[in-house]
Amino acid sequence: MKSAYAVRQRVTNSYLVRQRDRRRRQELALVVVAVLPVAAALLGYVWLNVKLLNIGYEVYKLERALEQMEQKARELEIEASYLSSPQQVTVRAREELGMVPVSLEQLVFEEEAP
Numbered sequence: 001m002k003s004a005y006a007v008r009q010r011v012t013n014s015y016l017v018r019q020r021d022r023r024r025r026q027e028l029a030l031v032v033v034a035v036l037p038v039a040a041a042l043l044g045y046v047w048l049n050v051k052l053l054n055i056g057y058e059v060y061k062l063e064r065a066l067e068q069m070e071q072k073a074r075e076l077e078i079e080a081s082y083l084s085s086p087q088q089v090t091v092r093a094r095e096e097l098g099m100v101p102v103s104l105e106q107l108v109f110e111e112e113a114p
Contacts, residue, residue: 082088093099 083092
């Protein structure tokens with residue numbers, strides 16, 4: 001039992017011609033022109049914030065390095081003042097270089113020189 005609605009017929013669209021819709025193209029161009037500057041501005045804003053964040057990290061790292069160098073300089077100044085004290089110079093001269101105070105017999109006066 002076949003009905004008239006169940007019969008398949010091939011549809012021929014040979015007379016249909018596809019034309020480009022100019023209004024649709026204009027609308028698309030208008031949307032692109034409207035969205036492109038906003039997208040560019042947003043991208044620029046994000047890029048600047050990322051750059052600012054990276055520079056902030058770099059400044060923080062350099063400040064930490066500066067603080068460490070200042071601390072090391074303070075330590076070296078303290079060590080230099082300690083090592084240049086007369087008591088320390090005397091102790092190091094005796095212990096490391098084997099120096100002893102000059103005795104009277106070792107002194108040569110100018111009048112006695114040949």
